Amino acid sequence: MVIRYFYKSRSTYPHYTFHDLDIMRSALRVNEEKNINSFLLRSDSAYYQILEGEETVVMDLVDTILKDSRHFDVTTLLTHEIETRYFQDWALGMRVLRPADKQIHTQLDQLSADSDMATKHSVVRDIHRIATRYHQRDKALPPRKMLRSDRTRSLASA
Ligand SMILES: Cc1cc2nc3c(=O)[nH]c(=O)nc-3n(C[C@H](O)[C@H](O)[C@H](O)COP(=O)(O)O)c2cc1C
Secondary structure, eight states, rough: OOEEEEEEEEESSSOHHHHHHHHHHHHHHHHHHHHHHEEEESSSSEEOOOOOOOHHHHHHHHHHHHTTTTTEEEEEEEEEOOSOOOOTTTEEEEOOGGGHHHHHHHHHOOOOSSOHHHHHHHHHHHHHHHHHHHHHHHSSSOGGGSOOOTTOOOOOTT
């Protein structure tokens, strides 16, 4: 069974730091190996991550991620079976939230385990829209202007 798992957590280190690069480095390798697709949003104080893949594989990885000291207060927002992966273009896509993302940022801040399902699903769709928008923009850049290889599919500086 393929599932989508969505959580939020508080980051141990404020802002985007080399710790985030370390996370990306191992996540790109591991997620690709495990056929997991993922998108990670980062604000100054929080992470919001969606993972998609085989249930047992995803939940094993979640166990590891939960114990990671680079974040704390992990709250599960959503776990459900899916037929189609939203994030199949990314082993790990990442975006640092900017002032332009104020609307989604506010929604993410307000999300809790108790939020209603419709709101949670709507936020996931919004994250997918954001991911796709910047992915399309990256793909449209002429090759010499590509700052990262397509494989990393990082949106960190988009
Ligand atoms: C917010 C956050 C998100 C993470 N996401 C992933 C992920 O998607 N995939 C992954 O393998 N590791 C992820 N990690 C890192 C894992 O907790 C762990 O360090 C890593 O899987 C170990 O990989 P290694 O085999 O290189 O030691 C994340 C860590 C944090 C703090």
